[in-house]
Amino acid sequence: MVNARLTIDPHFTVGKVNRRLFGSFVEHLGRCVYDGIYEPGHSTADADGFREDVIALVKELGVSAIRYPGGNFVSGFRWEDSVGPVADRPRRLDLAWHSTETNEVGLHEFSNWLGKVDSELMLAINLGTRGTLEALDILEYSNIASGTALSDQRVANGQKDAFGVKMWCLGNEMDGPWQLGHRSADDYGKIASQTAKAMRQIDPSLELVACGSSSAHMPTFGEWERVVLTHTYDDVDYISCHAYYEEKNGDLGSFLASAVDMDHFIETVVATADHVKAVLGSEKTINISFDEWNVWYLDRYHQVDKIEGVDNWPVAPRLLEDSYSVADAVVFGNLLISLLRHADRVTSASLAQLVNVIAPIMTEPDGPAWRQTTFFPFAVTSRLATGEALSVKLEADSYETAGYGVVPLIDAVATHDRETGLTSVFLVNRSQTDAATVTIDTAALGGVAVLEALTLADDDVYAKNVLGDTERVGLAESDSVELGEGTLTVTLPPVSWTALSLR
Numbered sequence: 001m002v003n004a005r006l007t008i009d010p011h012f013t014v015g016k017v018n019r020r021l022f023g024s025f026v027e028h029l030g031r032c033v034y035d036g037i038y039e040p041g042h043s044t045a046d047a048d049g050f051r052e053d054v055i056a057l058v059k060e061l062g063v064s065a066i067r068y069p070g071g072n073f074v075s076g077f078r079w080e081d082s083v084g085p086v087a088d089r090p091r092r093l094d095l096a097w098h099s100t101e102t103n104e105v106g107l108h109e110f111s112n113w114l115g116k117v118d119s120e121l122m123l124a125i126n127l128g129t130r131g132t133l134e135a136l137d138i139l140e141y142s143n144i145a146s147g148t149a150l151s152d153q154r155v156a157n158g159q160k161d162a163f164g165v166k167m168w169c170l171g172n173e174m175d176g177p178w179q180l181g182h183r184s185a186d187d188y189g190k191i192a193s194q195t196a197k198a199m200r201q202i203d204p205s206l207e208l209v210a211c212g213s214s215s216a217h218m219p220t221f222g223e224w225e226r227v228v229l230t231h232t233y234d235d236v237d238y239i240s241c242h243a244y245y246e247e248k249n250g251d252l253g254s255f256l257a258s259a260v261d262m263d264h265f266i267e268t269v270v271a272t273a274d275h276v277k278a279v280l281g282s283e284k285t286i287n288i289s290f291d292e293w294n295v296w297y298l299d300r301y302h303q304v305d306k307i308e309g310v311d312n313w314p315v316a317p318r319l320l321e322d323s324y325s326v327a328d329a330v331v332f333g334n335l336l337i338s339l340l341r342h343a344d345r346v347t348s349a350s351l352a353q354l355v356n357v358i359a360p361i362m363t364e365p366d367g368p369a370w371r372q373t374t375f376f377p378f379a380v381t382s383r384l385a386t387g388e389a390l391s392v393k394l395e396a397d398s399y400e401t402a403g404y405g406v407v408p409l410i411d412a413v414a415t416h417d418r419e420t421g422l423t424s425v426f427l428v429n430r431s432q433t434d435a436a437t438v439t440i441d442t443a444a445l446g447g448v449a450v451l452e453a454l455t456l457a458d459d460d461v462y463a464k465n466v467l468g469d470t471e472r473v474g475l476a477e478s479d480s481v482e483l484g485e486g487t488l489t490v491t492l493p494p495v496s497w498t499a500l501s502l503r
C-alpha cells in the first residue's frame with residue numbers, strides 16, 4: 001500500500017485559475033476539421049455542415065479558447081485563401097502534412113462553429129513563409145469594424161461584426177528545423193518584435209504570444225527563450241511552451257511521471273523570462289501560453305503515419321489518430337495538475353488537439369463520435385477547477401524512474417473558489433502495483449462534505465475506447481472516501497486519476 005498525506009489550506013493560493021487554461025487547438029491537419037468537426041453528409045450535420053454530435057461533445061469537454069488554424073500548417077497558410085465564396089477558394093498543397101487543403105472551411109466557417117461550441121478564437125499567424133504585412137492584413141480583416149479595404153471585404157463576405165480576436169500567436173514552433181521558414185532565435189526575435197509592434201499600432205490591447213521552444217528537449221531550449229524575449233520583451237505578453245509525452249520502450253514508470261518534466265519545463269521558462277526581465281529592468285511580467293500539450297505517440301508518427309510521394313497529396317488523410325489508454329489518461333490528468341500548480345504563470349493553455357488528431361474526441365465518417373479516455377480528466381478538471389489554485393503540502397512515498405530519478409508516487413493539486421465555496425482536489429496514483437491511501441487534512445476548510453468523487457482506473461491500464469467499443473472506459477464514482485474530524489481519507493487504485501469536489 002502506498003501512503004500519502006496532503007494538507008489543503010485555502011489561504012495558500014498560487015494564483016487565479018484562468019479559464020483560458022482549458023483551451024484547445026484545431027489545426028487543418030488530418031481529419032480534425034474535415035470528417036471531424038465538419039462533415040456535411042453526416043446524419044447529425046447542421047445546416048452549415050457541422051456535426052452536432054461533435055458540437056455536443058466539445059461543449060461537454062468545456063473548452064475555452066481554441067487556437068487555429070495551426071500548428072505546422074500555419075507556416076504555409078495564406079489566410080486570404082480561406083475567405084470569400086467557397087466555390088472560388090483555391091486548393092493548395094499543405095507541405096507540413098503532405099496533404100491537399102481545400103479551404104472549404106475557413107475563417108468565417110470556423111468562427112461560426114466557435115459560436116456553436118461557446119469558445120473563443122485564438123489565431124496563429126504565418127511568420128514562416130510570410131511576414132508583418134500579411135499579419136497586419138489578417139488583423140485588419142478580422143478586427144476592424146468597417147471602412148477599409150479588408151474590413152469591407154469581410155463585411156461583403158457575410159460577416160458584419162468584426163471577429164474581435166484578442167489573442168494572437170506570432171508564428172508556430174519557429175525553433176523547429178521541420179518548420180517551414182524555421183529561423184534562428186535572433187532572426188525570429190526580430191521579426192516577432194517588428195510584427196508585434198506593427199499589430200499594436202492597430203490595437204494596443206491585443207494579447208500576443210511569442211514562440212518559445214517546441215519542447216524542453218530541443219538543443220536550443222533556454223537560449224531560444226532568452227534571445228527571443230530579449231528582442232520581444234516589451235512587445236508580447238506570453239512566451240509559448242509545447243510538450244508531448246509518450247511511453248517509450250515499455251517504461252511505464254517514467255511515462256507516469258511525465259508531469260515532473262512539465263513542471264521543470266514551466267519553471268525553467270519562468271526563470272528565463274524573469275532573468276530577461278531583470279536584465280532589462282522591466283516592470284512587466286511575461287506569462288506562459290502552454291499552447292500545445294498532450295500525450296502523443298510521436299515515434300509511431302515518424303514510423304507509420306507520415307505521407308510521402310510527389311503525386312500523393314490526399315485530402316483529410318488519417319493522421320496522428322492516436323488511441324488513448326487509461327495510463328495515457330492518468331498522465332494527461334497529471335499534466336493538467338502541473339498546469340494548475342503553475343496557474344500564477346501559466347495563464348493560457350491549449351490541449352493539442354481537439355478532434356481525431358491526437359484528440360479527446362474521435363469520429364468516424366457516417367459513424368459515431370466518442371470520448372477517448374483523455375476526455376474525462378479534461379472535462380472534469382475544466383468543470384471543477386475554479387477560483388484559485390492552491391499550493392498543497394504533499395508528503396508521499398516515492399519510486400525510482402529511469403527518466404526522472406526518484407519521484408513521488410502521488411501527485412495532487414487543489415483549487416478553491418471563494419464565491420461558490422467549492423474546493424476541488426485532483427490526484428494521481430502512479431503506482432503500477434499498489435492502491436494508495438491519501439489522508440487529506442481539510443481542517444483549514446472547516447467542515448466539508450464530499451459532493452463528487454470521480455475516478456478513472458481500470459484493471460487493464462491499456463484499456464481504450466475504440467470504434468466498436470466506444471464506452472469501454474469511463475469515470476466511476478469512488479466509494480472509498482471516508483470523512484473524519486478535519487480529515488478525509490481516499491483510496492486511489494493503481495494507475496489512477498481522481499477528482500474530489502468538496503464544500
Ligand code: AHR
Nearest residue numbers: 027071072073172173352
Ligand atoms: O499538434 C501537432 C503538431 O505538433 C503541430 O502542428 C506542431 O505545432 C507540433 O509540432
